[in-house]
Amino acid sequence: MKKYYSLSELLVDYRKHRQLTQIDFAAMLDVDVRTVIRWEKNESLIKADKERILIENMGIPHQVVRNLNTEQPIPVYFDFKRWLYSLTLLSSVVKSAKEFKTDEELHTTRIVSLTDDKDFDFITYIQQNQKNCNPLSRDVIKTATRLLPGLNFVIRDQSGYHGGHVSILPLKYEVYEKIRDQKMLENQLTTNDLARHNDEDTPVFYFYSIYSNSLDNTYYLINKMLFYFKKREELKNYILAGVTFQNLKVDHFRQMGFQVIWEKNVDGHPDHHATFLSGNFNRFFSNEIEFF
Structure with a gap:
């Protein structure tokens, strides 16, 4: 699992995982590509209406986006291979x-x-x-x-x-x-x-x-x-x-x-x-x- 400190970092990794360009990603979310660039540079937070579209289209757990899309992000672990999140690394998996x-x-x-x-x-x-x-x-x-x-x-x-x-x-x-x-x-x-x-x-x-x-x-x-x-x-x-x-x-x-x-x-x-x-x-x- 990777620990994410910002939503911008998560969005970049999501695009790489899905093999999307910024233009592809913008089209998927029905936003301007300049908006995606701002998000990925961590220059602006995502507004509530766009946040909902983001969650529904990406399939990223709501809690992950909520934790990171704030003025004071709460770090969260996420694994793109297993599509699994955790708030602490110790609780990320059932051991037995x-x-x-x-x-x-x-x-x-x-x-x-x-x-x-x-x-x-x-x-x-x-x-x-x-x-x-x-x-x-x-x-x-x-x-x-x-x-x-x-x-x-x-x-x-x-x-x-x-x-x-x-x-x-x-x-x-x-x-x-x-x-x-x-x-x-x-x-x-x-x-x-x-x-x-x-x-x-x-x-x-x-x-x-x-x-x-x-x-x-x-x-x-x-x-x-x-x-x-x-x-x-x-x-x-x-x-x-x-x-x-x-x-x-x-x-x-x-x-x-x-x-x-x-x-x-x-x-x-x-x-x-x-x-x-x-x-x-x-x-x-x-x-x-x-x-x-």
């Missing part, structure tokens, strides 16, 4: 999956069902940012949300902006086998591949996108997902599987008892890996796993 183990179900009114088109757009944006070059169609995610509302939700920050989400698909077992055996790619999934779990002997939950922009939101999202399975006592013989592009998620899932089925390079870059994981939370819940 055991930190998610709790007997208490957390509740917040900030978690709601996935329904807004902007949320579906952001899921695609996050996937692309995390090296998924061929994200799923919106129809597949929307249909999964209707079939499995308990595992498709978004958390908003105090200002109502997208702070993270969980997007999990109910998948037919034979389709899961094809992806597991690398006979089918994730981006080939269609709405016909989705299942109604009461018709399946071995229900498959396919985690497509699990993301949060801060540690607090991570706890709420993972807690809600874990308690979905913990409360469904009839779900003993189920599979939770999916592809992730982040090593940290691989580590956490492995600590929870999941297996790495395969791993492969993405787009020819040696540091870009897609990892397919499969398992369930039974051992994690029953304390069969030891943490070190």
